[in-house]
Structure formats: structure tokens, C-alpha cells
Amino acid sequence: MTDTLPIQDLIGLVRPQLDRLNRELVQDLAPGHREMLPLVEHVGGFRGKQLRPVLTFLAGMAVRGATHGGSLGDDVVTVAKVVELLHTATLVHDDVLDGASLRRRIPTVNQMAGVEVAVLLGDYIYAKAFHMAVQLPDPTAARWLAETVRVICQGEITQVLHRFDFAWTESRYFQVIAEKTASLYAAACRLGGHYAVASPAGGTEARLRALEEYGLELGIAFQIVDDCLDLDGDERVVGKSLGTDLSKGKITLPLLYLMQRGAGEGERLRAVLGRSEAEALRRLRAEFPLEHAVAYAMEEAQRRIAKAQACLSALPPGAARDALHQLAAFVVTRRL
Amino acid sequence: MTDTLPIQDLIGLVRPQLDRLNRELVQDLAPGHREMLPLVEHVGGFRGKQLRPVLTFLAGMAVRGATHGGSLGDDVVTVAKVVELLHTATLVHDDVLDGASLRRRIPTVNQMAGVEVAVLLGDYIYAKAFHMAVQLPDPTAARWLAETVRVICQGEITQVLHRFDFAWTESRYFQVIAEKTASLYAAACRLGGHYAVASPAGGTEARLRALEEYGLELGIAFQIVDDCLDLDGDERVVGKSLGTDLSKGKITLPLLYLMQRGAGEGERLRAVLGRSEAEALRRLRAEFPLEHAVAYAMEEAQRRIAKAQACLSALPPGAARDALHQLAAFVVTRRL
Numbered sequence: 037m038t039d040t041l042p043i044q045d046l047i048g049l050v051r052p053q054l055d056r057l058n059r060e061l062v063q064d065l066a067p068g069h070r071e072m073l074p075l076v077e078h079v080g081g082f083r084g085k086q087l088r089p090v091l092t093f094l095a096g097m098a099v100r101g102a103t104h105g106g107s108l109g110d111d112v113v114t115v116a117k118v119v120e121l122l123h124t125a126t127l128v129h130d131d132v133l134d135g136a137s138l139r140r141r142i143p144t145v146n147q148m149a150g151v152e153v154a155v156l157l158g159d160y161i162y163a164k165a166f167h168m169a170v171q172l173p174d175p176t177a178a179r180w181l182a183e184t185v186r187v188i189c190q191g192e193i194t195q196v197l198h199r200f201d202f203a204w205t206e207s208r209y210f211q212v213i214a215e216k217t218a219s220l221y222a223a224a225c226r227l228g229g230h231y232a233v234a235s236p237a238g239g240t241e242a243r244l245r246a247l248e249e250y251g252l253e254l255g256i257a258f259q260i261v262d263d264c265l266d267l268d269g270d271e272r273v274v275g276k277s278l279g280t281d282l283s284k285g286k287i288t289l290p291l292l293y294l295m296q297r298g299a300g301e302g303e304r305l306r307a308v309l310g311r312s313e314a315e316a317l318r319r320l321r322a323e324f325p326l327e328h329a330v331a332y333a334m335e336e337a338q339r340r341i342a343k344a345q346a347c348l349s350a351l352p353p354g355a356a357r358d359a360l361h362q363l364a365a366f367v368v369t370r371r372l
Numbered sequence: 373m374t375d376t377l378p379i380q381d382l383i384g385l386v387r388p389q390l391d392r393l394n395r396e397l398v399q400d401l402a403p404g405h406r407e408m409l410p411l412v413e414h415v416g417g418f419r420g421k422q423l424r425p426v427l428t429f430l431a432g433m434a435v436r437g438a439t440h441g442g443s444l445g446d447d448v449v450t451v452a453k454v455v456e457l458l459h460t461a462t463l464v465h466d467d468v469l470d471g472a473s474l475r476r477r478i479p480t481v482n483q484m485a486g487v488e489v490a491v492l493l494g495d496y497i498y499a500k501a502f503h504m505a506v507q508l509p510d511p512t513a514a515r516w517l518a519e520t521v522r523v524i525c526q527g528e529i530t531q532v533l534h535r536f537d538f539a540w541t542e543s544r545y546f547q548v549i550a551e552k553t554a555s556l557y558a559a560a561c562r563l564g565g566h567y568a569v570a571s572p573a574g575g576t577e578a579r580l581r582a583l584e585e586y587g588l589e590l591g592i593a594f595q596i597v598d599d600c601l602d603l604d605g606d607e608r609v610v611g612k613s614l615g616t617d618l619s620k621g622k623i624t625l626p627l628l629y630l631m632q633r634g635a636g637e638g639e640r641l642r643a644v645l646g647r648s649e650a651e652a653l654r655r656l657r658a659e660f661p662l663e664h665a666v667a668y669a670m671e672e673a674q675r676r677i678a679k680a681q682a683c684l685s686a687l688p689p690g691a692a693r694d695a696l697h698q699l700a701a702f703v704v705t706r707r708l
Contacts, residue, residue, distance in 0.1 A: 068523070069530050129495065133488040152469040152532050155491055159465065160525035162495065166502045167518035175506055178514065182503035187404070189496035194405050196488050 043085060043366050046359045050093035050105040057089055057116055064117065065164060075149060075157055079124060081142045087258075087363070088123055088224040089116035094356050094363070095225040095247045096232030099240070101352030111231040114168060115177050119224045121165035122185060126220075128158040134280065177227050184223045191215025199285035200309060202302035206292050210256065217262075218255025225251030246350035250360065253344035258367050260337040263288035264330050267320070279313035282320060289336060290329035337368050379421060379702050382695045386429035386441040393425055393452055400453065401500060411485060411493055415460060417478045423594075423699070424459055424560040425452035430692045430699070431561040431583045432568030435576070437688030447567040450504060451513050455560045457501035458521060464494040470616065513563050520559045527551025535621035536645060538638035542628050546592065553598075554591025561587030582686035586696065589680035594703050596673040599624035600666045603653070615649035618656060625672060626665035673704050 047054060065076045093105055096112040130136075131144035132154045138144065146154035162185070169178040191212045198204050198212075226248035233240050265274050266281045267290055281288055287295075295302045308319045320326055344364045351357050383390060401412045429441055432448040466472075467480035468490045474480065482490035498521070505514040527548045534540050534548075562584035569576050601610050602617045603626055617624055623631075631638045644655045656662055680700045687693050 068526055071533050072526065072529055075529070129491055132491055150532070153529055155465055155468055155494075156525050156529045156532070158491075159494075159498065160522060160529065162498060163518055163521035163525060167515065167522060170506060170511055170514040170518055175511065178506040179503065182499055182506055185499035186496055186503055189492045189499060190404055190408065193408055193411070193489055193492045193496065196486070196492070197407050 043363070046094075046363050046366070047086075047090055049355060049359050050090060050097070053093045053105045053108055053113060053116070054086060054089060057086075057113060057120065058083070060113070061117055061120065064168065065121075065161070067160075075145065075153065078142070078148060079128065079145065079157070079161070082124060082127055082139050084140060086120065087367075088220060089120045091221065091224045091251060091254075091360070091363070092116040092119055092228035094360050095228030095251075097356035098348075098351045098354065098360055099229035099232050099243050099247065101354045101356075102232075103355055108232060109234075111172055111174070112228055114172055115227045115231050116224075118165045118169045118177065118181060119220065119227070121161055121168070122181060123220060125158045125161035125165065126188065128154055128161065132158070134284075136276070138276065172231075174231070176230055180223055180227060184219045187215045187219045188217075191217075191219070195286065198287070200306070201287060202295065202306060204287040204292065206289070209287070209289060209292060213256055213259040213263075214252060217259040218252045221255030221258065222248045222251035225254075243350055246347045250344045250347040250364070253340045253347070254364050254367055257337040257340035257344065257364075260289055260333050260340070261368055261370065264290060264333050264337075267317070267326060268330050277313055279317035282309055282316035283311065283313045285309045289333040290326070293329045293332040294324050334368065341365065341368050379699070379706075382430075382699050382702070383422075383426055385433070385691060385695050386426060389429045389441045389444055389449060389452070390422060390425060393422075393449060393456065394419070396449070397453055397456065400504065401457075401497070403496075411481065411489065414478070414484060415464065415481065415493070415497070418460060418463055418475050420476060422456065423703075424556060425456045427557065427587060427590075427696070427699070428452040428455055428560045428564035430696050431564030431587075433692035434684075434687045434690065434696055435565035435568050435579050435583065437690045437692075438568075439691055444568060445570075447508055447510070448564055450508055451563045451567050452560075454501045454505045454513065454517060455556065455563070457497055457504070458517060459556060461494045461497035461501065462524060464490055464497065468494070470620075472612070474612065508567075510567070512566055516559055516563060520555045523551045523555045524553075527553075527555070531622065534623065536642070537623060538631065538642060540623040540628065542625070545623070545625060545628060549592055549595040549599075550588060553595040554588045557591030557594065558584045558587035561590075579686055582683045586680045586683040586700070589676045589683070590700050590703055593673040593676035593680065593700075596625055596669050596676070597704055597706065600626060600669050600673075603656070603662060604666050613649055615653035615656075618645055618652035619647065619649045621645045625669040626662070629665045629668040630660050670704065677701065677704050 062077070062080060067073060067076055092112065092115055093108060096108045097105055127139065128145050131139055132146050132151055135146070136144050137147040144154070145157055166178065166182065169181055172178065191214070195212050195216060198208070226244050229244045229247045263281060266278055266288070269278055271278055291305060295305060304323070308316050308323070310316070311319070341364045345361050348357050348360055398413070398416060403409060403412055428448065428451055429444060432444045433441055463475065464481050467475055468482050468487055471482070472480050473483040480490070481493055502514065502518065505517055508514065527550070531548050531552060534544070562580050565580045565583045599617060602614055602624070605614055607614055627641060631641060640659065644652050644659070646652070647655070677700045681697050684693050684696055
């Protein structure tokens with residue numbers, strides 16, 4: 037996990053808040069029946085970079101130009117927990133959709149306890165997250181996040197409906213990844229800022245919009261990088277098998293580049309997509325200029341990151357704003 | 373659908389509200405992308421007896437002794453819509469869990485569009501329901517229903533974990549069906565009452581508790597009847613294949629009765645459960661006193677209905693209270 041080192045410096049700023057979040061989430065998720073406990077504890081093992089709650093905390097600090105996370109109130113922690121739980125629920129269901137057997141080197145819920153339990157446990161975690169959100173006196177988070185989950189599902193469904201669709205376009209691709217991935221980043225950032233401000237003064241809305249836009253562009257870049265890693269990542273570093281998008285017929289940005297090179301390219305791609313992961317990847321590498329396609333996509337990701345960073349100028353300078361700036365840079369250099 | 377006639381008289385009292393609910397739900401569910409529209413419209417075809425929204429409306433009338441549904445405000449309609457959507461979401465996921473291909477004689481979502489879309493569409497409907505709930509100025513429904521969905525999932529997961537568990541007990545069976553089924557009936561009734569009362573006066577809480585208890589007992593009876601119909605229903609009337617619980621190893625009340633008849637009965641049942649639906653049902657009928665087992669369970673359902681009806685004495689007399697009384701009776705006489 038050497039490549040998480042740079043990000044750990046950025047996280048240091050909000051380490052106490054993140055530790056508190058992880059401590060509380062174990063208790064919060066505790067089920068009413070003891071036989072469910074192993075399932076709930078197992079899901080805790082999926083914990084990854086926790087980018088979203090980190091963003092919530094940093095956004096909360098940055099909106100006020102705070103120098104340390106200690107000034108963040110309980111409500112910001114609650115929002116970060118809800119965001120992390122919603123993300124966890126999507127992971128549990130994603131593994132069902134993908135028939136995945138491993139996540140972060142431990143068995144997925146569907147692998148461990150079957151598809152039925154995995155679908156229900158995802159629902160359970162969603163419900164728990166919403167229940168936490170509606171305990172907040174200010175209903176903004178509950179409203180924003182319920183709509184965000186609706187939008188995430190809408191994006192995911194649309195993507196499934198357009199697999200193997202060789203008429204798919206870049207604008208629809210960007211729309212779908214904004215919905216399925218970036219919307220939660222945008223919510224994590226905006227709501228972190230929202231709940232960190234006790235009484236919104238003039239100018240607060242402009243800062244919240246800047247944070248939301250930052251999260252959106254960062255999230256879009258994050259998904260583009262994810263899509264590239266599926267094609268040219270290092271399987272041992274990424275920690276999951278590559279070529280799954282190809283095998284499933286997902287038309288991601290590198291493929292859209294290849295399709296745009298000329299008439300008939302879609303037809304040639306059609307012969308590659310839908311094959312086994314290794315076979316699809318082998319043929320794509322052999323028959324298409326894959327490096328160009330990935331470079332094209334990564335340039336777009338870089339542009340999005342630059343846009344995200346530019347949004348930060350609306351915020352007061354300080355350590356949190358700097359951390360958000362570097363976090364954005366991390367998203368395009370990550371290899372997992 | 374001849375056997376829905378008796379219930380239609382009871383529904384007559386709240387027909388305008390139910391019509392409004394069905395009209396609005398079509399618009400409310402409208403997705404942002406047009407390719408999702410057929411999915412959302414298809415789910416509308418699952419509409420059944422709509423017992424839960426009917427209960428919400430009748431509870432709203434009964435709590436105030438109202439004589440017609442016209443006095444029910446918008447918030448009661450919203451609550452009824454949320455309850456119906458949450459129920460719909462559970463149906464979509466249930467069909468995934470059961471690998472079911474038909475519901476109410478039309479294809480299930482998983483049959484029509486695949487498991488991935490079905491899981492995501494269930495999540496989409498949950499999110500939409502929560503989003504509607506959090507628009508209500510009074511957060512009671514959002515809080516109560518988020519917790520209810522958590523409890524539903526907890527009950528369902530616990531049931532899955534105890535399949536083929538021949539140490540399963542009646543008390544745990546009742547606990548699980550209270551969670552997975554009756555909790556939503558209880559919420560539908562209580563929240564219908566809650567949102568129908570503009571300013572809660574003394575004595576309101578007693579009425580709301582009575583409605584909640586009524587819904588809980590009615591829901592438990594409903595599930596017991598469901599479990600009996602899986603064993604002795606008429607396939608053409610029930611509209612789905614029988615013996616699915618047997619095949620899946622679900623230990624329902626009639627089976628608990630059989631297990632309690634003496635040592636070794638659990639072992640004998642073990643040889644029946646888990647077989648194909650028709651085979652399991654055939655052997656159960658041939659080797660066990662099935663009528664006694666079903667009669668035993670139906671007696672329990674009758675007791676629960678009597679308890680539900682007794683709760684109604686806490687409410688002012690009137691047409692709505694009478695309808696709730698008769699609705700409870702319908703639950704144990706229904707054959708589908």
C-alpha cells in the first residue's frame with residue numbers, strides 16, 4: 037500500500053475526525069440480531085481510502101478557513117458517516133451486479149453469504165444511512181443525499197442499458213459518470229461545507245457551490261481514471277482483475293476515443309467487447325492504439341482536476357484548501 | 373380477480389385518495405432519462421390490493437372519526453405514496469432474491485431487464501421514496517420509515533440465515549415476520565393517523581399507538597396466511613407457484629407445528645425441505661398431517677386479527693373504524 041503514503045499526509049489534517057468516524061460506524065451499524073454481526077463487521081473490512089468522508093471534513097474546514105478539524109461539529113461527522121455508509125451500500129450491491137468474489141482482498145458479501153444476503157445487506161446499510169441522515173435537525177443532508185442516491189442509481193441503470201451501444205457519445209458518458217460517481221463526491225463536499233457553517237452569512241452559498249463543483253469535477257476525473265485503470269492498470273496494484281468493463285460491454289472514454297477514429301471502428305470494437313476479460317484486453321492491446329486512447333482519457337481527467345482546483349479560489353486560503361488542492365492531484369496520479 | 377370484490381367495498385371509502393395516489397405515483401417516479409421510463413412504468417403493473425396505502429388513509433380518517441377521506445391533507449397522501457413505494461422496492465428486490473419470473477402475471481424486472489437493473493431499480497425506488505419522505509416538514513415519517521426499512525431488511529436477512537434451521541422457534545418466527553412484514557403495516561397505520569392530526573391533543577398518542585398495534589397484529593396475520601397459502605393455496609388463484617418456502621428451507625409456522633409433534637420430526641422434515649417445489653409439497657402432503665398444521669397456523673392468524681380488531685376500540689366509532697375492522701377480517705379469509 038505504498039502509494040497511499042502521499043494521501044496519508046493530506047488525511048493527517050482530519051485524522052482525529054476520521055478515527056472517530058470509523059469508531060462510531062462500527063457501533064452505528066450494530067444490528068438488532070447477533071447473527072447479523074459478522075456480516076456488518078465484515079463490511080467494515082471494505083474500508084478503502086475513505087476519500088469521501090475526508091472530503092467532507094476538509095470541505096468543512098475549508099469553507100471557514102479553519103486550521104484544524106477540531107472545530108468541526110457533530111453534524112459534519114454525521115454527514116461524513118452517512119456519505120461513507122451510502123458508498124458502502126453501493127459497493128455491496130456493485131459486487132452483486134459484477135458477481136465479484138473479492139473486494140480489497142477479502143471475500144465480497146455475495147461470495148461469503150450469497151446474493152440474497154448481499155442484496156438485503158446493501159438495503160440495510162442504505163436504510164441505516166438514511167436513518168442517520170434524518171436525525172439531523174437540518175434536513176438538507178437527508179434531502180440532498182436521497183436525491184443523490186436516486187441519481188446514482190439512474191446513472192448506473194442508464195449505463196447498463198447502453199452496454200454494447202456503439203452509438204454512445206462522450207456527452208452521455210460524462211453525464212452518466214457525473215451521476216453514478218461524481219454526484220456523491222459533490223454531495224460530500226457541499227454538505228461538509230454546509231454543516232460546518234453555523235449561520236450561513238452572505239457569500240456562503242458561493243463557497244458551497246464552489247465545493248460542490250470541486251467535488252463534481254474531482255469525481256468525474258476519479259471515474260475516468262478508474263476506467264483507464266481497467267485497461268492499463270497493474271492487476272497486483274489495483275487489486276482486482278482488469279478488462280471487466282470490456283467484458284461487460286461498457287463503453288468508457290478510451291473506447292469512445294477509439295470509436296471516433298473513423299467509420300468502421302465501432303464494428304471492429306464490437307468483435308472485442310463481450311469476450312472474456314483477458315481475451316478482450318489482449319485483443320484490444322494488439323489491434324488498437326490503446327496508449328493513445330488512455331492518454332486521451334487521462335488528458336480529460338487532468339482538465340477536470342484543473343477545473344476542480346480552480347474552484348477552490350472561491351474559498352479562504354489555508355491548510356484545508358491546500359489539502360483539497362493536493363487531493364485533487366492525487367486522484368489522477370493514483371494507481372489503485 | 374373476483375375475490376377482491378369484498379375488499380373493494382372497504383376501499384370505496386378512500387377511492388378518491390387511492391386514485392390520486394396512483395395518478396401521482398406515475399409522475400413522481402418519472403426518471404431523468406427517457407430510456408428508464410419503460411422500467412418505471414412496468415413496475416406500476418405490480419400494483420396489487422394496495423392494502424398499505426388504504427390502511428394509511430383509513431387510519432387517517434379513523435383517528436379523527438372522520439366520515440369521508442376528503443378531509444385528509446396532502447401530507448397523508450405523501451405518506452401513503454412513500455409506504456407504497458417502499459413496498460414496491462421490496463417487491464422488486466424480493467423477485468431478485470427468489471429468481472422469480474412472474475409477478476401478478478407480468479414479468480418481474482429481473483426477468484425483463486436482468487438482475488443488475490432489478491437491483492438498481494429497487495435502490496432507485498427506495499431512494500425516491502426517502503426523497504419524498506424528507507420533503508415533509510414534519511420529519512416523523514422519514515425517521516420512522518427509514519428505521520422500518522432497516523428492520524424489514526434485518527428480518528429478511530435473519531430469515532435467510534435460518535433456513536433449514538431445525539432449532540428455529542415460534543418466538544423467533546413471530547419476531548422475524550413482525551420485522552419483515554408487519555413493521556410496514558404498523559408504520560402505514562400509525563403514520564396515517566399521525567399526519568391526519570393537525571395539532572396532537574391529549575389522547576392522540578394513545579390512538580396512534582392503537583393504530584400501530586392494529587397494523588402490527590394485522591401484518592403478522594397477513595404473513596401467517598401468506599405462509600399457509602404457500603402450502604395449501606390454489607395456484608391459479610394465488611397467481612404464483614406454491615411450495616417455494618419448502619424448497620428454500622424457510623421454516624414457517626405450519627412447519628414449526630409439525631416439528632413440535634415429537635422428537636425426530638425435524639429429521640423427517642429435513643428430508644422434504646430443499647427439494648423441488650412440487651416434490652417437497654407432494655411429500656409434505658403425503659407424509660405429514662398438513663391440514664392440522666395449516667389449521668394450527670390459521671388459528672394463530674385469527675387470534676392476531678382478533679387482537680388487531682380489539683385495538684380499534686381506542687378510536688372514535690365511525691365508518692373508517694368499521695372499515696379497518698372488516699379489512700382485518702379480510703386478511704384471514706383472502707385466498708390470494
